[in-house]
Amino acid sequence: MAFLIADSGATKTEWSFTNGDQQKTVFTEGLNPYYHTTESITDVIRHDLLPQLDDNVEEVHFYGAGCDSDAKEQIVRQALDSTFDNASINIYHDLIGAARACFLREQGIACILGTGSNSCLYDGEEIVEHIHSLAFILGDEGSAGYFGKKLINKYFRFEIPKDLKEDLEANYNMSLDHITKGLYDGSQKSRFIASYGAFLGEHDDHPFIKDMLYEGFDNFISRIVLKYSNATDHEVRFIGSVAYAHQDLIKEILAKYDLEAGLFVKNPMERLVKFHAEGA
Template sequence: MILIADSGSTKCDWALLDYHKNTVLKTNTAGLNPAVLSVSQLQTIILENEKVLAHASQIQEVYFYGAGCNTKEPTAIVEHCLQTAFKQAKIHVSEDMLGACLAVTNAPGVVCILGTGSNSCFFDGNKVDLPFLALGYTLMDEAGGSYFGKQLLQDFFYNRMPEKLKIHFENRFELSPDILKNKLYKEEAPNVYLAQFSKFIYEYYSQEKPYFKSLLENGFNLFIDNRLLPDERTRDYPVHFIGSIAYFFKEILVDCLKNKNLAPGKIIRHPIEGLIDFHKQNM
């Protein structure tokens, strides 16, 4: 059997295929990002995945595509953790950008992820070229969940959020300054914590469209200006997007791209279905 995993910081999707190209199971766990989780935390998440571990002795190959797996050290950490659980399997660990590319296209193009964080690359049909480093939520991650979560919190505390929306926001989340500071500066995975606030956009978009539309446009345009326009290849190829924010607000995103004279490509929510298709075709 072949095990496929696509992991962001918040969630990891798993799919198990047999050699008759059947999907045996699909499940999900918490995300496995070695940039924000310790080895013991990574191992705990893997070892608590009982549905997959029930087939561990039959799994011959594991293909893991994950956020934070773009340099040697974190890649080796994830390989070790997976090998501990799947002792008989050959482990393949790649960055999430490669998984995103394989999920949306087999032709040259620009591929972007808007998940908990954000990233972009040029894909030539075989290899990923990252024109810029991905340095996380503190320095980058424009238009990702952590970015929008931070913007919402700023708007709330700077009194820029519409009054009715502030009431909903205050009722929806625990906003004690002490708790916020502890979560952001002392606890693990502050990027995931910030990203949870971005769910508010989906939940209340219909009630305050002008405010949310402006928030989304600003984030999308910042991503385009910083990550896409400086790379000349972006103007010559379709620009594909993966992630819930891109998927649910595709109309706004497409308008932002067209206003910058860029060609929108596919916009999908989750890479896992595309990765299942890719691996079935290559079995």
């Protein structure tokens, strides 16, 4: 069986084609139906993906940020239907992808900490509880977008120590006009704000940054993870670049709340391939 899996986030889409022992990985831009049309998704697939695939695809499994309603899912489905004529098309929200990547067919609390954040309680087959992330404007605690927003706010409130302020100004565009334009004119505002969150990862040994990271992860764990039913009875696993980079701090906070830390998955695609190769 030749199958293609897509893990599509705000920043990029990772495509993994598997046919027996053959496997190939291709990267394209993120394909979120909140920001993309069927036509623009089709263009990316035809120009950036299909030329790199040599064999026919029999199944497509697309895990996508933004595929959270029938209307948004349909935008992606139409693009995939038009480019993979003979394949069966399966579209899932990225949260079920996170749950499968974290736990395969076991149960537990699955968390995403990357450009955005999300979580769910997974029973090994389905999501049984979901506390909404509220996106980067209202929520997304512990994500790069959350930290980017906090950093910008502290900069313009004159709360950042001088050494960090100078480093920030030297390496990031801190012009208010630039930031305002990115917020109001940009097509992917969360990704724009999240780009500033990278600064915390570059300075995570600084006491000021440590406090910011601790506050953000503590908010995610105490205000979201801890509120799942019988949370302390479940293992908590994570995917996402932010979680993987700061797993020691996250484990410390989990322990404070008597929560059991499990895997921190660096590459969810490897686990998704395993899930589908074993038969969904």
